[in-house]
Structures are given as C-alpha cells and as structure tokens.
Amino acid sequence: MTAAMREANAGEGLTERQGAVLEQALRLLVDGGEKALTTAGIARAANCSKESLYKWFGDRDGLISAMIGFQASKVRTQDVAARTLDAGSLRSHLVTFAKDLLEVLAGDVSLALNRLAIGQASRDGSKLGHMLQERGRRQIGRRAAALLEAGRKAGLLSFDDAEEAYGALYGLIVSDWHLKMLLGEEAGEMRQGFGRKAEQAVSAFLALYGTKR
Amino acid sequence: MTAAMREANAGEGLTERQGAVLEQALRLLVDGGEKALTTAGIARAANCSKESLYKWFGDRDGLISAMIGFQASKVRTQDVAARTLDAGSLRSHLVTFAKDLLEVLAGDVSLALNRLAIGQASRDGSKLGHMLQERGRRQIGRRAAALLEAGRKAGLLSFDDAEEAYGALYGLIVSDWHLKMLLGEEAGEMRQGFGRKAEQAVSAFLALYGTKR
DNA sequence: TGCGAACCGTACCGTACGGTACTGATCGGG
DNA sequence: CCCGATCAGTACCGTACGGTACGGTTCGCA
Numbered sequence: 001m002t003a004a005m006r007e008a009n010a011g012e013g014l015t016e017r018q019g020a021v022l023e024q025a026l027r028l029l030v031d032g033g034e035k036a037l038t039t040a041g042i043a044r045a046a047n048c049s050k051e052s053l054y055k056w057f058g059d060r061d062g063l064i065s066a067m068i069g070f071q072a073s074k075v076r077t078q079d080v081a082a083r084t085l086d087a088g089s090l091r092s093h094l095v096t097f098a099k100d101l102l103e104v105l106a107g108d109v110s111l112a113l114n115r116l117a118i119g120q121a122s123r124d125g126s127k128l129g130h131m132l133q134e135r136g137r138r139q140i141g142r143r144a145a146a147l148l149e150a151g152r153k154a155g156l157l158s159f160d161d162a163e164e165a166y167g168a169l170y171g172l173i174v175s176d177w178h179l180k181m182l183l184g185e186e187a188g189e190m191r192q193g194f195g196r197k198a199e200q201a202v203s204a205f206l207a208l209y210g211t212k213r
Numbered sequence: 214m215t216a217a218m219r220e221a222n223a224g225e226g227l228t229e230r231q232g233a234v235l236e237q238a239l240r241l242l243v244d245g246g247e248k249a250l251t252t253a254g255i256a257r258a259a260n261c262s263k264e265s266l267y268k269w270f271g272d273r274d275g276l277i278s279a280m281i282g283f284q285a286s287k288v289r290t291q292d293v294a295a296r297t298l299d300a301g302s303l304r305s306h307l308v309t310f311a312k313d314l315l316e317v318l319a320g321d322v323s324l325a326l327n328r329l330a331i332g333q334a335s336r337d338g339s340k341l342g343h344m345l346q347e348r349g350r351r352q353i354g355r356r357a358a359a360l361l362e363a364g365r366k367a368g369l370l371s372f373d374d375a376e377e378a379y380g381a382l383y384g385l386i387v388s389d390w391h392l393k394m395l396l397g398e399e400a401g402e403m404r405q406g407f408g409r410k411a412e413q414a415v416s417a418f419l420a421l422y423g424t425k426r
Numbered sequence: 427t428g429c430g431a432a433c434c435g436t437a438c439c440g441t442a443c444g445g446t447a448c449t450g451a452t453c454g455g456g
Numbered sequence: 457c458c459c460g461a462t463c464a465g466t467a468c469c470g471t472a473c474g475g476t477a478c479g480g481t482t483c484g485c486a
Contacts, residue, residue, distance in 0.1 A: 033335025039444060049464045054445070112335070118395045119332030122246025122325070126397020133396060137389070168417055171384030176350070179391060182331045183346060184339020204381055208417055252474060262434045263475075273474065 014070065018056055021046040022070040025063065030112045034119055037064075061124065064116065065131060071109055072135035077143045085154040087212055091202060093147055098173045098198035101140060105178050106187045106194075110136070114182060144169065158211045165209055172201040227283065231269055234259040235283040238276065243325045247332055250277075274337065277329065278344060284322055285348035290356045298367040300425050304415060306360055311386045311411035314353060318391050319400045319407075323349070327395060357382060371424045378422055385414040 014022070024046040029037045039060060043050045057063035085093075104110055117128035144166050151157035159165040177197075181187045206212075227235070237259040242250045252273060256263045270276035298306075317323055330341040357379050364370035372378040390410075394400050419425075 034332065035336055038442085040442090043464085047464075049466085050445075051447085051465095052463060055463090060444070114392075114396075115331050115334060117397075118328050119247065121328060121395065121397035123248055129396030129398070133393065133398075164413065167388040168385060171386070171388035171414075172381060173384070174389070175380040175384035176387070176391075179327075180346065182334065182395075183327075183342030184330075184334035185342070185346075200377065201384075204421055207421055251472085253472090256435090260434080262436085264435095264477080265433060267475065268433090 019070060021048055022067050025067055026071060026109055029116060030108045034116050064128065068113055068128065068131050068135060071113060077139045085150055085156065087156055090151050090156050091206060094202040094205065095198050097144060097147060098201050099194055101173055102194045102198060104140065105174065106181055106191060111181055111187065141166065156211055157209050159209050168208060169205045172204050173198065232283060234261055235280050238280055239284060239322055242329060243321045247329050277341065281326055281341065281344050281348060284326060290352045298363055298369065300369055303364050303369050304419065307415040307418065308411050310357060310360060311414050312407055314386055315407045315411060317353065318387065319394060319404060324394055324400065354379065369424055370422050372422050381421060382418045385417050386411065
C-alpha cells in the first residue's frame, strides 16, 4: 500500500482528489510564492485536512515533489514526425519550437516552480532542481534534438555536436529573458515580443548551422 | 560626523564595521542559503548585536538590500580603451568578456544573491530583482555594449540593433548554464569548460555579426 | 575623571509554521 | 442495519524566526 503510493507519486498514479489538491497547491504557489505554500493553506484551499496531506505525500518536500511531477505530467511534448522536411518547413518547425519554448518558460506555473526549486537549491542538495531539469528541460530538449537530427539527416543542417548546436539554439532564443522573468520582470509585457524574437533567433541559428547559403 | 565621514565604503554610506557585518552575512548566505540568513545568525557570525543590525539596516529586507549593494560595489568593471582594434584583438576582447561573464555568473556569491532575489520575487514585488538587474547585469552589459560599439566603429562588426546583438552574444555565451547552476548543478565541475565555451560562443557571434569573411 | 554615545550579549515576546493527535461525519459492503 | 475505512476540521505541540528591550562594557572626549 505504502509502497504503491510512493511509486504512484513518482509517476502519475494519483487520485483525482490528490490531483485536485496539487492543483490548488500550484495555484497557491503561483499567487503567493513559496511563503504562501503552507500546509495549512493548502488544506484550507483544497478543503482537505492536513493529516490527509501528510498521509498522501509524506511531508512538505514530498508534496512539492508531487507538485512538480504533477505539473510535468500535464505538459506532454508531441514529437513532430517530419518525414518531408525542406528548408521552409524546417524553419517553420524551428520557429514554432522557439515560440513554444518561450511560452513555456514564461508560464506562471513554470516560473513559480523554478523559483521554488531555485530557492531550495542550497538547502536540499538540489533535489528539486534535478527533478525540474529532468522533467522539464529534458522533454523539450529531446524535441529539439529530434528536430535538429531530422534537419541534419535531410542535409539542411550541419553540425558535429548536437548538444552544442542545441545550446546555441537555446541561447539565441532565450538569452537572458528567463532570468529576467525569474527575477520578477513582468512576463505579460514581454510576451508580445516572443514572435519577433523567435524569428530572429531561428534566423541566426540557421545562419550558423544551416547548409543553404 | 566622524561616523559619517568615516570613509564611506565603496560609495555606500557604510562603516567598515557595517561592511564587515555584510561580509559575514554574505558568507552565511553562500554557505547555507536563505534559510541560514537569520538575524540571530548574522549577529552571531559577525559578533554584533541584533539591535545594531536593526539600527543600521532597518529590517531584514534593508539588510538584504545592503548586501546586494555592498557586493555590487565590490565588483567594478573596467572599461577597455580599445583604440587600436583589429580582428584579432576584438576576438580576444570578446573571449575575455565571455570568460569573465561566465566566471561572474558562476561565482558563489552571485549565485546565492540571485537565488535569494529569485526566491523573493513573488513576495516583494521584485524589488531585489530590479536591484540585482540594475547593479549587476547593467554593469557588464555596458562593458559589452562599449566593446560592440567599438567593433562596429572599427568596421569589424555589423549590426543595426546593439541590444539585439548583445542579446545574441549573451545567449551564445551563457545558454542555459546560468539556470542550471541556479538550480544547483555543481558549478565547480563546469568551470573547466568555460574556456572552450567562450571560444565557441565568440566564434559563433563573429560568424553572425562579423564583417570579415 | 566623569559623561555620553555606541554597542555587545542575551533575554524576551508574539507569531507562524511543520507535523501530530483526536473527534465526528460520510459512505460503501456485508 | 451495522462495520470499518476514509477523511474533514480543529486543536495542539515544539520550534524557530523577526523584532524589541535591557543591563553591562568599551571608548572618545572634554
């Protein structure tokens, strides 16, 4: 029973009720930051008892871990089957990827969870940090890697180290926007610049790694 | 008057004693994260009384703000007078800038302060975030802007929007390393890759914005 | 030598949090 | 119709923090 629960928490085997509780917890976190993420507050917001929280998630850290896993499980990245890939469609796919990346990073839940994990990075041995890294970046990184690999196979891209190419793409897209948003810069005002920024970044990336010239 | 005249430490109106206290506070923050940054802990580490802390800095937020200002005042960026600028020296200056930037961002005090400001971004209306942005990034941004402008004046670089070019340079250099370090990735292991990464980033930047071909 | 300001060390207060224990209500199965 | 399990609601406990107050000490200065 307990073992099943623990394993379930790591994956997605959560009761609807528990999912609803995590939803409320995420909402609290987004609205009020880590300070607002108290067990009493969650219990009040979710109309459940503190005792249930501890029974389901063990302790506060377990609850936070469950929040991260829960949120990650909601964002599934679909692999684009790009069989027919020409210069135009590659560019379009890259631009879409860039916009998606910026949108994800600017999402308030993403920002709140990243802030939480960063704030706890010094205390908990970066356990949450690794979790976010694995569940979040890894997913979108795979999507990008697949896209880049497809581009190379189609003779549209040229690079030796895929990781290096992805690093350049990521940096060109995100620059220091993520940090600025994490530090509190209002994300709403920035969003309208995402489209232009994505186009610029992809153009630069193709100038660097594209074979067409 | 003597108190006020006592050399204002690095432009701030701080006594040496107060600077020493802030030094200890920064050390506490670096070692133990925000949780370790308690008024009692600071008083103990700095051999001063809590009453003095409140007299000097008002409250905990004032103390944290003073810590940021104090740390920023210690990092002065020297403008490189690049009168004779050729392709080689521009590249060398850019590589040096890139390495410096990575070293600064990987510094444990910088990481700790950024973590602190990010953790408080939701509670205090990003006051600390703006402070860090203004005192930290602005400085190194100006250095980069001067370098880019000099390169353009010398006919070695070509760009319309300096801010856009700087964004590309920053992104190519930093990529997602800063976030990874903020999330707890051990910075020590990464440092040895800084040199190579700086070279790669500058090469890519020059391929994008350099006039020499 | 005497005075006053600054300051250290500590005791103290109110509060809020994490976590536990208890009570009563709901509900599905025999 | 009753039994056992689950859970909401709440009271409770220990702890730790931010901030304040106070006694004792040092030191500059007249």
